[in-house]
Amino acid sequence: MPDKSQSSDAEVIARSKIGQHVTYFALGITAMFGLVAILVSISIKDADAKERFGYVKDILAIVLPLVGTWVGTVLAFYFSRENFVAAAQQTTDLVSKLTPEQRLQSIAVTEVMLDMYASTTTKLVLTSANDAEKFKLKKDIVSEILEKQNRNRLPIVDDAGRILFVLHRSIIDQFLVKCAETGGALLADATLKDLLEAENLKTIFQAFAIVGRNSKLITVKEAMDGNPNCSDAFVTEDGTKGSKAVGWITNEVVREKILT
Structure with missing residues (x-):
């Protein structure tokens, strides 16, 4: 049977990797949509520089909140339990330090x-x-x-x-x-x-x-x-x-x- 501490360490490492992958993926998506927005604005021949900048801004304004919400949801799903366990452990540690009379x-x-x-x-x-x-x-x-x-x-x-x-x-x-x-x-x-x-x-x-x-x-x-x-x-x-x-x-x- 695996040691409980080893299992906990493995879980922390797995969560860390998930966090890194999600962050890298979000940065990649953001960069990709930014590049697409720039290319789209350049392809519009009849628009001046101000209009092209407006197109880029509008595309990013639509995409970035969606990516940010998705990243926040994924990270919250994987890390909220860890925070809860940590808080519960802290409470348990505090209670265990109380004398019998204090309890x-x-x-x-x-x-x-x-x-x-x-x-x-x-x-x-x-x-x-x-x-x-x-x-x-x-x-x-x-x-x-x-x-x-x-x-x-x-x-x-x-x-x-x-x-x-x-x-x-x-x-x-x-x-x-x-x-x-x-x-x-x-x-x-x-x-x-x-x-x-x-x-x-x-x-x-x-x-x-x-x-x-x-x-x-x-x-x-x-x-x-x-x-x-x-x-x-x-x-x-x-x-x-x-x-x-x-x-x-x-x-x-x-x-x-x-x-x-």
């Missing part, structure tokens, strides 16, 4: 967030505090939601769409292991309420960040860097926890944008 400062959270109300976004709605007791942790949360929908995180919102908790599969598994150590019956009976009321886990489930629609991705990164338990951020309508969550950004999204 994140230019990315709006609304560009990368997951829509909380999209059909592909899995979440659990609790209409009241007592609802958490209705969900068996292993059967309803792990098996029926996380495993069946191939998810590792589960946002929990209230009936107004306000974010309450974010459950991570790894934390749930740790909790279930501890339940198993105390007896099989307790493991099967463990509810979502039991998990949410665990004092050592509640702060983790509520360690998410809240940002507004006009925020940049750097704000999310700074929030996550400032809290080792924070792996998620939610975009709300007014940038406060008490309003409806419209978007969700994970630490994986932030990491992906840093690396690209």
Whole structure:
């Protein structure tokens, strides 16, 4: 397979030759029509010098714009793509020189967030505090939601769409292991309420960040860097926890944008 740089060099050489040929051809055509115009004017015996010059000027005035337009069209066709590629490469080079923080400062959270109300976004709605007791942790949360929908995180919102908790599969598994150590019956009976009321886990489930629609991705990164338990951020309508969550950004999204 030919090297990409060699292919690019060959293309530049080919374009250069095309440019030379078109230029030489245009000069030749111009000279030829100029000579023809002079010969035509000389052949008109009854015309004086001023009239003959007028004939030459009229012929060239008709021909030269046509030749010039044709040359410009051909050169533009062959060289406009090269200029575009060069401009795109310059832009790419500038972006690659930006630090990760500078790149994140230019990315709006609304560009990368997951829509909380999209059909592909899995979440659990609790209409009241007592609802958490209705969900068996292993059967309803792990098996029926996380495993069946191939998810590792589960946002929990209230009936107004306000974010309450974010459950991570790894934390749930740790909790279930501890339940198993105390007896099989307790493991099967463990509810979502039991998990949410665990004092050592509640702060983790509520360690998410809240940002507004006009925020940049750097704000999310700074929030996550400032809290080792924070792996998620939610975009709300007014940038406060008490309003409806419209978007969700994970630490994986932030990491992906840093690396690209």
